[in-house]
Amino acid sequence: DIQMTQSPSTLSASVGDRLTITCRASQSINNWLAWFQQKPGKAPKLLIYKASTLESGVPSRFSGSASGTEFTLTISSLQPDDFATYYCQQYSTIGTFGQGTKLEIK
């Protein structure tokens, strides 16, 4: 099974900050990686797929990148609506999610 290690588990930040969340795959996944945002009591929302392709309608302050088996989600300038939990998911094989990163207001 492919394991996804996501870090940090919690992140405190302020509106306007630039931040990155990292996800590392236990083996090559050929950039078959998606990022999701989830708010309490809601279903996850797709942000990025194929490691760096922005889903339609998602603000351009979100971006994704890849280097080998390490993947990053960057939010260039945090907005109040961005405080949520973020998950990565590999889909090279049957899907596997990271443990999540909870983004909190500092």
Add this chain to the structure above:
Amino acid sequence: QITLKESGPTLVKPTQTLTLTCTFSGFSFSTIGEGVAWIRQPPGKALEWLAHMFWNDDKRYSPSLKSRLAITKDTSRNQVVLTMTNMNPVDTATYFCARIRDSYAYGSYWGQGILVAVSS
């Protein structure tokens, strides 16, 4: 407009079998490439992929749960059914269904989820 909605029991007893139905609109299994996945999330914990299937009956299961899961579709009713046998309290979770496409198993549209508790 694409929508999905999960339905089924919200309380099951240990050892019972859970049957959940995902009813969707805005796409069809008659279309090449379409698919539906089931994902769950225990309270306060991370997401876990359970199973998915595509228009051509290609089915995949989580290796750790494979022996307990079955996924089927009813193309005419736009429904996908997940059954999970031998339910245990650790299976208490919100169960989501999601649309997937073109052999890529990530959810582009999700249902609202259904919270299923396992308790005697």
